[in-house]
Amino acid sequence: MKKNKLTFLIAEILLAAIAIFFASRIFFSEKPQKRVAVIIDNSGDEKWNAFVNGLKQAADTYNIHLIICNTDEIENGTEEKNLINEQLDNDIDAFIIQAAPGYDVHQMLTELADQKPVILVANDALTENIVENIHAASTLTKVMPDNYKMGYELGEEILKDNGASLNGKTLGIVGGLLETDCTMKRQQGLKDALADSGCVISWEINAGYDNNVMDILKWKAEVDYLAVLDNEALVQLCEREQSIANNDTLVYGIGTSIKSVYYLDEGRMECLVMADAYGMGYDSVDEIAKVLKGSVYKPDDHVIDTVVLRKEDIFTEETQKFLYTYE
Amino acid sequence: MNIKTRKNYDIQTIIMSVLTLLTIVSSIAMGLLLYTRYEKAMKQAEIEAADTLITSTVYSVEHYLLNMRQISNTISYNVIQEQDVSSREFNQELSLFYEMNKDKLQSIALYDNNGKLIAAEPVTSQKENVDVLTQNWFTSATEEIENMHFSTPHIQNLFRDDASRYHWVVSLSRSVDIIDGGTPRNGVLLIDMKYSGILDMLEKINRDNNGQYYYLCDSDGHIIYHPHTVEINRGTFIENNEEVASYEDGIYEDRINGENRKLIISTISYTGWKIVGVIPIDAKNETLIRFRYYIITIVIILIMMILFVNKIVSKKISSPILKLDDSVKAYEAGEKPSIYIGGSSEIRHLGRSVQKSYEQIEALMKEIVEQQNERRKSELDALQSQINPHFLYNTLESITWMIEGHRNEDAVFMISELAKLFRISLSKGKTIISIEDELQHCRSYMNIQKHRYKERFAIEYDIDSEILTYCTVKLILQPILENAIYYGVGDMDEDEDARIIVSGVIEDKDIYISVEDNGLGMREEDVKNILVDNQKVPKHGSGVGLINVHTRIQLMFGEEYGLLVESEADVGTKVTVHLPAVPYNKENCEELEKSKIWKG
Numbered sequence: 001m002k003k004n005k006l007t008f009l010i011a012e013i014l015l016a017a018i019a020i021f022f023a024s025r026i027f028f029s030e031k032p033q034k035r036v037a038v039i040i041d042n043s044g045d046e047k048w049n050a051f052v053n054g055l056k057q058a059a060d061t062y063n064i065h066l067i068i069c070n071t072d073e074i075e076n077g078t079e080e081k082n083l084i085n086e087q088l089d090n091d092i093d094a095f096i097i098q099a100a101p102g103y104d105v106h107q108m109l110t111e112l113a114d115q116k117p118v119i120l121v122a123n124d125a126l127t128e129n130i131v132e133n134i135h136a137a138s139t140l141t142k143v144m145p146d147n148y149k150m151g152y153e154l155g156e157e158i159l160k161d162n163g164a165s166l167n168g169k170t171l172g173i174v175g176g177l178l179e180t181d182c183t184m185k186r187q188q189g190l191k192d193a194l195a196d197s198g199c200v201i202s203w204e205i206n207a208g209y210d211n212n213v214m215d216i217l218k219w220k221a222e223v224d225y226l227a228v229l230d231n232e233a234l235v236q237l238c239e240r241e242q243s244i245a246n247n248d249t250l251v252y253g254i255g256t257s258i259k260s261v262y263y264l265d266e267g268r269m270e271c272l273v274m275a276d277a278y279g280m281g282y283d284s285v286d287e288i289a290k291v292l293k294g295s296v297y298k299p300d301d302h303v304i305d306t307v308v309l310r311k312e313d314i315f316t317e318e319t320q321k322f323l324y325t326y327e
Numbered sequence: 328m329n330i331k332t333r334k335n336y337d338i339q340t341i342i343m344s345v346l347t348l349l350t351i352v353s354s355i356a357m358g359l360l361l362y363t364r365y366e367k368a369m370k371q372a373e374i375e376a377a378d379t380l381i382t383s384t385v386y387s388v389e390h391y392l393l394n395m396r397q398i399s400n401t402i403s404y405n406v407i408q409e410q411d412v413s414s415r416e417f418n419q420e421l422s423l424f425y426e427m428n429k430d431k432l433q434s435i436a437l438y439d440n441n442g443k444l445i446a447a448e449p450v451t452s453q454k455e456n457v458d459v460l461t462q463n464w465f466t467s468a469t470e471e472i473e474n475m476h477f478s479t480p481h482i483q484n485l486f487r488d489d490a491s492r493y494h495w496v497v498s499l500s501r502s503v504d505i506i507d508g509g510t511p512r513n514g515v516l517l518i519d520m521k522y523s524g525i526l527d528m529l530e531k532i533n534r535d536n537n538g539q540y541y542y543l544c545d546s547d548g549h550i551i552y553h554p555h556t557v558e559i560n561r562g563t564f565i566e567n568n569e570e571v572a573s574y575e576d577g578i579y580e581d582r583i584n585g586e587n588r589k590l591i592i593s594t595i596s597y598t599g600w601k602i603v604g605v606i607p608i609d610a611k612n613e614t615l616i617r618f619r620y621y622i623i624t625i626v627i628i629l630i631m632m633i634l635f636v637n638k639i640v641s642k643k644i645s646s647p648i649l650k651l652d653d654s655v656k657a658y659e660a661g662e663k664p665s666i667y668i669g670g671s672s673e674i675r676h677l678g679r680s681v682q683k684s685y686e687q688i689e690a691l692m693k694e695i696v697e698q699q700n701e702r703r704k705s706e707l708d709a710l711q712s713q714i715n716p717h718f719l720y721n722t723l724e725s726i727t728w729m730i731e732g733h734r735n736e737d738a739v740f741m742i743s744e745l746a747k748l749f750r751i752s753l754s755k756g757k758t759i760i761s762i763e764d765e766l767q768h769c770r771s772y773m774n775i776q777k778h779r780y781k782e783r784f785a786i787e788y789d790i791d792s793e794i795l796t797y798c799t800v801k802l803i804l805q806p807i808l809e810n811a812i813y814y815g816v817g818d819m820d821e822d823e824d825a826r827i828i829v830s831g832v833i834e835d836k837d838i839y840i841s842v843e844d845n846g847l848g849m850r851e852e853d854v855k856n857i858l859v860d861n862q863k864v865p866k867h868g869s870g871v872g873l874i875n876v877h878t879r880i881q882l883m884f885g886e887e888y889g890l891l892v893e894s895e896a897d898v899g900t901k902v903t904v905h906l907p908a909v910p911y912n913k914e915n916c917e918e919l920e921k922s923k924i925w926k927g
Binding site: 004008022023263320321323324 | 557631
């Protein structure tokens with residue numbers, strides 16, 4: 001009889017525990033959203049439109065709370081570290097970061113990656129390890145285009161327009177921010193593409209947060225071709241095309257904004273190489289979501305597609321689909 | 328041989344187990360039914376809500392497009408056909424229309440049939456090298472002049488933008504008759520609607536939708552709006568828009584990527600565009616998941632409550648049965664509890680019946696015991712009565728001889744001793760007498776026998792006087808003495824010093840009376856069998872008498888008492904009577920007379 005009473009009591013206690021468990025699920029069933037901070041320079045700039053669209057679409061799909069930090073220029077690792085620390089205080093679960101310029105950033109981001117999942121976008125953290133004239137990739141997870149390839153493709157397009165020979169032609173190169181992996185790789189890719197073309201690289205300048213490319217260009221020697229490897233510099237250049245002394249200079253650029261496409265349409269440049277920024281945003285969140293979902297998941301690098309646009313391609317169905325990502 | 332072992336469960340466990348099983352099965356079945364019904368109702372409600380939403384959106388889009396068509400008609404009939412396109416008034420009125428609707432319109436443009444721009448609002452420069460003749464809106468308008476034509480969303484490729492931006496538009500084009508400098512000719516009116524107008528309407532209904540979504544496609548299935556347009560373009564999302572475009576309005580089911588879906592299709596008039604609502608059938612939304620938890624909680628609480636009630640009910644039912652069972656078990660164990668009578672009327676009836684049965688059994692048992700006692704007493708009496716006729720015949724014959732031989736004194740002595748003998752034999756019908764009387768009976772008997780045997784043997788008495796006041800079964804020594812005479816000393820000569828010694832002692836609360844003779848004795852085999860009540864075993868002489876005595880003593884006092892026979896051929900025989908030392912008084916006599924075995 002005692003055994004029966006004990007069995008009954010245990011059964012009732014077990015049932016009560018299960019009932020309490022499910023009752024709690026009624027009120028607390030919603031899983032808290034994972035919070036992912038996105039740190040990119042000039043986050044409000046239209047060059048990020050497609051990237052942000054991709055981020056938002058993926059965040060919606062994976063139920064992730066995105067915090068796109070409102071930033072201006074991020075000039076160095078210290079500024080980036082401050083932004084990261086602010087977000088760490090804000091209970092962030094993971095980071096999507098564009099590496100800031102400088103050699104100290106890699107160490108700082110590697111340390112961060114030990115605490116929280118980190119995905120690098122657009123620009124890899126610069127390492128001091130150089131292999132075959134280019135900086136070795138960082139050990140961090142990267143979702144970004146192959147910047148070397150973008151520079152190389154731009155060089156190939158210049159060659160294409162000149163029958164593969166640029167003998168006696170001069171080239172000026174406008175790179176992006178100094179001490180950034182993407183700038184260095186794009187420059188190296190461009191140079192490698194034109195290495196045997198006979199083209200003379202007259203000068204190389206780099207865009208910076210504090211200097212106006214147009215001001216510098218005024219003092220530079222006239223060139224036959226101008227390769228602009230940075231979106232801001234490209235847009236600045238195209239906006240003030242009339243002020244460039246030599247209108248015969250043909251511009252080739254790497255851009256990430258719809259304005260750069262518009263200027264291609266306007267005929268202010270010959271060719272535009274663009275990365276699939278939407279894909280970069282979507283894939284970075286996709287990868288972060290997988291990391292946050294399972295602790296055993298090892299994130300993979302993603303190489304984002306690039307497209308080469310010419311004026312006549314802009315209104316094709318394929319290009320319009322691509323441009324829709326900027327909408 | 329298969330032996331099936333069956334576990335013994337009490338009735339409460341069985342009732343509780345059956346009720347628990349029924350409770351769990353019925354509660355789960357009820358929960359499942361409730362959940363399934365609610366899920367169906369929710370899905371139905373979702374479909375109805377989606378249908379209502381689509382109807383409302385169709386109305387909004389229709390209204391929006393109607394508005395565009397009305398603008399187109401007004402410009403066509405009231406401005407273009409009424410004014411010369413080269414006149415200043417025409418431009419003023421066109422400008423006025425644009426200003427009135429610029430929140431919806433990107434631009435209004437009028438081209439002649441050669442693709443030359445006649446007028447445009449807002450006034451801006453057309454891009455160089457734009458060939459409108461190859462653009463879809465222009466070819467549609469010139470090929471089907473009687474209709475208005477809506478394009479799918481596209482980047483406007485006509486005019487320069489001061490902000491260096493592209494504009495996504497839906498083009499509404501139609502063929503119009505124009506008067507240019509007094510000359511009538513044909514042209515194409517293009518109204519570029521802002522795509523954001525349609526986008527806003529459809530994005531609004533695509534917020535917070537628990538997996539369901541709505542998209543808009545044209546009559547050929549080309550996507551106008553889809554919340555996953557980019558994924559579709561990138562090939563990461565599949566939609567069967569081209570197939571759906573051929574469907575009539577209604578509700579359909581389809582299956583894409585292993586997912587079953589409900590499609591609600593509604594067509595927008597004039598354009599043939601379709602709004603499609605997609606509701607995943609298998610997807611569980613948050614409300615449904617919560618309801619599932621709710622149902623599980625309710626079912627568990629219900630089971631808990633019913634189990635509790637079951638426990639009480641099973642206890643209520645089983646308790647009287649268990650109590651009755653316990654009292655019956657106690658009875659079976661030899662206790663004498665009162666049988667439990669309680670619980671429901673059936674159990675009470677059962678209790679009473681059992682009690683009555685036990686009472687009847689007890690009465691019957693008592694009766695049987697009494698009957699057995701009577702029977703034993705009868706047997707005892709029968710054994711006792713076996714002695715008398717044989718002896719009486721011999722004695723009376725001896726007395727007859729004495730009288731015939733004129734030995735009157737001897738005859739008187741014999742008759743006197745015989746009278747004593749019978750007095751004790753009768754003992755007022757009692758079975759128990761004192762050892763003193765038994766010894767007196769013994770002496771009387773031996774006096775008679777000595778006369779008969781002419782003093783050929785001697786008799787000695789060595790009796791501890793203490794034993795005289797103890798009880799004995801009557802007439803137990805006489806058969807032993809009879810045996811000692813007939814088969815011991817009776818046939819011995821006078822010079823052989825035949826002798827019988829009767830002795831009596833008390834040892835350890837037991838009394839031993841022995842009759843010893845120095846007669847012929849018995850073989851060892853005869854000694855072994857002399858007290859065995861077996862007809863097949865031959866007895867030495869009158870062994871039957873000894874068996875009777877032995878049986879009578881055991882019937883009265885128990886198996887541990889009786890006779891012990893020791894004998895040796897040509898040496899003699901000793902028969903010892905072993906009795907309990909029961910003081911001869913009224914109480915003990917009465918008790919023994921009731922033939923209860925003496926228990927010390």
